Amino acid sequence: MQTTSQKHSTKLDRQSASAYATVADGTRVHNSVKMNQLMARLGSTHSQIDDYSRRQSASAYATFADGTRERKLIEQISEEVAACIAKIVAETQFQQLALLQDANVRSAESEREYILKLQSYVEELDGAKSLNLSTLEKDLTLRQEQILENARRRIDALY
Numbered sequence: 475m476q477t478t479s480q481k482h483s484t485k486l487d488r489q490s491a492s493a494y495a496t497v498a499d500g501t502r503v504h505n506s507v508k509m510n511q512l513m514a515r516l517g518s519t520h521s522q523i524d525d526y527s528r529r530q531s532a533s534a535y536a537t538f539a540d541g542t543r544e545r546k547l548i549e550q551i552s553e554e555v556a557a558c559i560a561k562i563v564a565e566t567q568f569q570q571l572a573l574l575q576d577a578n579v580r581s582a583e584s585e586r587e588y589i590l591k592l593q594s595y596v597e598e599l600d601g602a603k604s605l606n607l608s609t610l611e612k613d614l615t616l617r618q619e620q621i622l623e624n625a626r627r628r629i630d631a632l633y
Contacts, residue, residue, distance in 0.1 A: 509581050513574060523566045 505581075505585065509577075512577065523563055
């Protein structure tokens with residue numbers, strides 16, 4: 475049969491586990507949202523470069539669109555530039571993929587470290603709580619014994 479303190483301790487252990495789960499889940503959700511936002515921002519790098527190159531090409535073409543000779547030269551240059559831009563975009567996509575992979579690895583590592591630290595802290599708190607409850611139980615037991623002893627003396631004094 476469990477003592478009152480064991481029942482109380484079991485209830486507190488369940489509460490501690492519940493509190494840990496609530497804190498961990500809330501933090502995971504917040505960090506997950508932040509990570510998704512970061513990934514979306516990092517995932518747009520190559521499209522930003524592609525948009526920039528299109529704007530640059532359009533402005534260069536518009537500047538020299540007056541004559542036929544310049545137009546042919548620009549078309550030739552545009553083809554060469556387009557090939558270079560395609561290479562730059564491909565390299566940027568590769569670098570972006572490496573960046574996203576690194577972000578995922580580092581994020582997972584950070585999450586593991588966080589969970590380990592949180593578990594350690596919860597265990598530390600549980601230990602301190604257990605020690606406090608043990609001290610409280612001893613104090614209350616001593617006070618109960620004093621009350622009983624005092625009541626016995628008073629009853630014995632009547633006889």
